[in-house]
Amino acid sequence: MPQLTEDQRLIQDTARQFAFDRLRPHAAQWDQNAVFPRDTIRDAAALGFAGIYVKEDVGGSALGRLDAALVFEQLARGCVATAAFISIHNMASWMIDNFGNDEQRRRWLPKLTTMELMASYALTEPNSGSDAAALRATAKKDGNSAYVLNGSKAFISGAPENDIYVCMVRTGEPGPKGISTFVVEKGTPGLSFGKLENKMGWNAQPTAQVIFEDCRVPAENRIADEGMGFRIAMMGLDGGRLNIAASSLGGATDAFERALTYAGERKAFGKPIGEFQATQFKLADMATELEAARVFLYEAAARLDAKDPEATKFCAMAKRFVTDAGFRVANEALQIHGGYGYLKDYEIERIVRDVRVNQILEGTNEIMRVIVARELMKG
Numbered sequence: 144m145p146q147l148t149e150d151q152r153l154i155q156d157t158a159r160q161f162a163f164d165r166l167r168p169h170a171a172q173w174d175q176n177a178v179f180p181r182d183t184i185r186d187a188a189a190l191g192f193a194g195i196y197v198k199e200d201v202g203g204s205a206l207g208r209l210d211a212a213l214v215f216e217q218l219a220r221g222c223v224a225t226a227a228f229i230s231i232h233n234m235a236s237w238m239i240d241n242f243g244n245d246e247q248r249r250r251w252l253p254k255l256t257t258m259e260l261m262a263s264y265a266l267t268e269p270n271s272g273s274d275a276a277a278l279r280a281t282a283k284k285d286g287n288s289a290y291v292l293n294g295s296k297a298f299i300s301g302a303p304e305n306d307i308y309v310c311m312v313r314t315g316e317p318g319p320k321g322i323s324t325f326v327v328e329k330g331t332p333g334l335s336f337g338k339l340e341n342k343m344g345w346n347a348q349p350t351a352q353v354i355f356e357d358c359r360v361p362a363e364n365r366i367a368d369e370g371m372g373f374r375i376a377m378m379g380l381d382g383g384r385l386n387i388a389a390s391s392l393g394g395a396t397d398a399f400e401r402a403l404t405y406a407g408e409r410k411a412f413g414k415p416i417g418e419f420q421a422t423q424f425k426l427a428d429m430a431t432e433l434e435a436a437r438v439f440l441y442e443a444a445a446r447l448d449a450k451d452p453e454a455t456k457f458c459a460m461a462k463r464f465v466t467d468a469g470f471r472v473a474n475e476a477l478q479i480h481g482g483y484g485y486l487k488d489y490e491i492e493r494i495v496r497d498v499r500v501n502q503i504l505e506g507t508n509e510i511m512r513v514i515v516a517r518e519l520m521k522g
Contacts, residue, residue: 145209145445154210157190158217166221167397173222173347174493177339179304180225180347185258187218187229194256195233196382197240201248202256208382209444212389216440219393223497224347226393227504230386231300234379235262235309239326242367242375251307251326263301264383265310265327265353266376268294273510275311276319276373280355282312288362290314290325292333292355302351303336305329310353311372322372326364333358344496381455384462384505385444391469391501392436398476398494399429405480405489416479425479429472436465456518463511466501473498 147155165183173180187193195211197203204210211233218226236255240248254260271277280294292312299308308327315321327334337352367375403426406417416422443461447454477484477491484491502508 145441147213151210151213154206155213155217158192158214159220161187161190161192162218162221162226162393166218166225170222170225170347171487171490171493174224174344174497175346175487177346177349179349181261181304184225184229184261188256188258192218192229193232193258194236194240194252197233197236197252197256198248201240201252203236203240203252204256207444207448208385209441209448211382212385212440212444215386215389216393216396216437219390220397222347223390223394223494223501224345226390227345227387227501228300228348230383230390231264232258232262232305233386234383235264235307237382238264238309238324238375238379239366241378242324242371246363247326247366255307260306261301261304262307262309263299263305263353264379265296265299265302265308267297267299269297269352272297273507275376276322277317278311278313278322280310280312282314282323282325282360284314284362285359290360290362290365292325292327292358292360294355295337296353298340298350299353300345300348300350302349302353303329303339304349308334308353309366311376312355314369314372319373320370322376323369324366324372324375325360326366327353327355327358327360328364331358331360342500344493344498344500380505381447381458384458384511385440385447387501387505388436388440388443388462388465388469391466391498392433392440394494394498395436395469395472395476396433398473398491399426399433401489401491402426402429402476402479405483409481422479425475429475432468432472436468440465453518456515459506459511459514459518462505463508463515466498467508469498470495470502 191204194203199205282290314323335354340350443457473495
C-alpha cells in the first residue's frame, strides 16, 4: 500500500472531521425525510472537495486519485449518500476540466469548484445500462450553431436539483464511435425531469430521469470533438469506480466501528457479547476485510495517478472487491446488533441500504469481472 504523505494525512483528517461534525449527526434525518443537504454540501466545497482533481487556475485543488479516495472514504463515514453525490459532481467537473476548451473551463469550473453550480453525469439510459455503447439519446446538428437533443437518461443522481448535466448522446454511427459529450444547463428549453425515484437507499440525494424533447443546446456546449464521448465516459469511470469503492469502504468502516462499540456494551448470558468467540471471529474477519479493501483501493488509485497501463484493470478489480467487502462488513455489523440492527434508531440498516447500490453503480460488479477478464486475456 502506498505510504501516505503528510499532506495526504492532513487531507484525510480534514475530511474525517467534516464527516463527523457536519454529516454523521444528520445522516439519519436526511435519509428518513429525503432531505438534500445542499448547504452542507456547499460547505464541503470550501474545503476544496468540489474540484479535487480540477486544475488550480479555475479554482480546483489539483489533487490526485489517491487523494480523492482518501476524501471519499472519510466523508462516507459520515454519510455514504452525500459522499457519493460529491463524488459524482467531481467526475462531471473533471470531464469539463480535462476535455473542455479554455472558454468552457472558465465558463463553468469556477462556479463548479465552489458549488455555486452543482453537476450531474448522465450516461445510463432506461434500455442501456451495462451496455453503455448502445445508448440511444441523440443530438442532431441544427446548422452550425446548435444541436437538438432527444431521448432520456435514467438514474441520474442530482436530478432535478442540479444546475449542469454532462451528457453522453449519439451524434453519429451506432456503437462507441458515434457518441459525443454535451453540457446541458438546467432551464434549457426541452430539458425536463421524471418523477423522483423512490429508492432503497441514497435518500439524501435526489435521483430522476433526465428527458430531452427537442432540447436545443448551443454547439459551444459540446465537449471535445464529435465521437469522443465514449472515450471520455470510460476514462471518467476509472476514477469514478475508485470513488464509489471508497464510499463503500467508509460506510463499512462506520458500520464496523458501531458494531465494535455495541459488542462491548450489549450483554447476553451475563457478559458483553464481544466476549463470545462467535462475535470475536466476526469482528476479526470484518477488520481484516476492511484492511484488505483499503490496501487494494489505495494501490489502484496510486496506479491510476501514475498512469500505469494496468490501471483500468486494477480500478475494476478494486471496485468489485471493495464494494463487495463493504456490503458484507455492513451486513455483518447489522447481524451483530441483532434485532436492534434492523431498527432505524441504530443507523446500521441505513448504512447497509446505502452501500448496497455501490455494487451496481459505475458498472455492475459482474461487468467489473468482464473488464478484468478482458484485460487478463490481452496477455
